[in-house]
Amino acid sequence: MAVATALGATIVVATLATVASVVISRNNVSNLDDRLTTASQVLIPSASSLELFLDQLGSSGAFAVTIRTGDTVIASTPTQLPRLDEGSETVDVGGDRFRVYTSEAVSATNIIISIGVPAAEAQEITDDQQRWVIFGGLAAIAASTGLGWIFGGRAVRPLVTLTRQVSAQPPRSPDTSTGVKESDELAVAIAGMLERLGDAQARTTEALGTARDFAAVSAHELRTPLTAMRTDIEVLRTLDLEPPQRLEILEDLQRTQGRVEATLTALEKLASGELSSDKDRVPVDIVEICDVAAQDAMRQNPGLTVRIDSAPSLVVDALPAGLRLALDNAIINAVRHGSATDVAITVTETDSTVQIVLDDNGSGIPPAERDSVFERFYRGASATKGGSGLGLALVAQQAELHGGRARFTDSPLGGARLVLDLARGH
Missing domain, CATH: 3.30.450 (Beta-Lactamase)
Structure with a gap:
């Protein structure tokens, strides 16, 4: 200056x-x-x-x-x-x-x-x-230079302070009330930039942690079925089997392959859910999503009845793909592992929450397992073979992403009642 x-x-x-x-x-x-x-x-x-x-x-x-x-x-x-x-x-x-x-x-x-x-x-x-x-x-x-040095030094002093604050390790949020308009505006811009960088770094760290966890869990869960598949392949390659024996081993290979594929698909969906954020929320009609999920479930499972008990429409800010994933897995779990033929979905709301309740007439879940079934790769005592152990984990994850939780209680229909408490989006 x-x-x-x-x-x-x-x-x-x-x-x-x-x-x-x-x-x-x-x-x-x-x-x-x-x-x-x-x-x-x-x-x-x-x-x-x-x-x-x-x-x-x-x-x-x-x-x-x-x-x-x-x-x-x-x-x-x-x-x-x-x-x-x-x-x-x-x-x-x-x-x-x-x-x-x-x-x-x-x-x-x-x-x-x-x-x-x-x-x-x-x-x-x-x-x-x-x-x-x-x-x-x-x-x-000479006088102008001296005055420029004196007054210029006073004018740029907030910038010097700002530089020291930003250069600190870790960077400190700069003071945005120095009294110098230009310096304050720059400080606000830098503070916003540091906040965005911090958020991005946190998301990146979280994503890396999630990737490491998934890699470790996937390696652990896939090792057993892959070992079984390798054993079956070696038996087919080295032994001269009768046709019924070969057919039995091939069917076992097909079941194991389906389990591996289901596990990988569920892991992918879990990873997608972990990486979602509030920016992905959009206004959605929960009743419409429940109705579409019910129609698809009845089409894929002949003999299944899914009823909706709710107001004609309930629009909230949510993750539409996540809600649909949770409903699909909840219904599939009731049918596949509880042998349910009748499912009732009830949607209610308050000023701050939305509650989705799924009642079924299946075999239910023992009280001792009602918390454990939401853990990843946990399979209940009544679970059928071939599942990935991630279906209810996906339901719990989506409930948490929507600011709530998932829980099981007794159902008036005789089976299990799954309750999804969700926070209303803004």
Whole structure:
């Protein structure tokens, strides 16, 4: 800022100095012309008497006077001025520059008198004044630089503080109330940027942790079925089996492959749920999602009845894909592991929550297992073979993503009651 101030002052001073120098030069020449004009007006009436002692008056060389009649010089100082037109003019006389004023006396003799002084006299005055202008300009530049340094330092002090705060490890949220508008606006922008970077870093760390957990869990859960598949393949490759035996091993391979595929699919859905955020929420009609899930479940499971008990519409901010995933898994779990043929879905709301209740007439879940069944890869005592152990974990995950939880109680239909308590989105 000090350099910028000095540069600005230099430009301004240089411009003003140039203008002042021109004005001073013209003003001094104008003053000299006025003096010569006044002297001419005084000398013209006594021009005839000047002829006798011009030689003595002009011996010092401080001025020059030449009197003519027509082209004839009738009197002159030792320095004779050339014939000039009326008015002021600068001429070279014997290598010296003179400022000359020429005037003509209106009389019968037509006397023309030229009065001149060395131009150096006026130039010396001009040079002296211009030096003062230059010295004043340099002083102004120095003063501007010093003031720029002082006031600039005060002005950028909030920026220096801001730099220290941001450079700290870890970066501190900068002070946004320094009293300097530009600094405060920059601090607000940096604070927002740091907050976004922190959120992004947290999401990245969470995603990496989730990926590591899934990798470890997947390796553990897939090792057993893959080992079984390898054993079956080795038996088929090395032993000469009867057709019924080969068919049994191939069916076992197919079941194991389906289990691996179901596990990988469920793990993918769990990972997607872990990476979702509030930004993914959109206004959705929960009743419509329940109705679509019920229709699909009845189409895929002949003999299953799914009823909806709710108001015609209930719109909230939610994750539509997540809600559909939770409902599908809840119904499939009731049918596949509880042998349910009748499912009733009830949707109710309060000012702050939405509750989805699924009742079934299946075999139910023992009270001792009602919390454990929501854990990943947990299979209840009544669970059928071939499941991934992740269906209810997905239901619990989606309930948590919607600010609530999932729980089991007894159902009036004789089976299990799954309750999803969800927070209303804003």
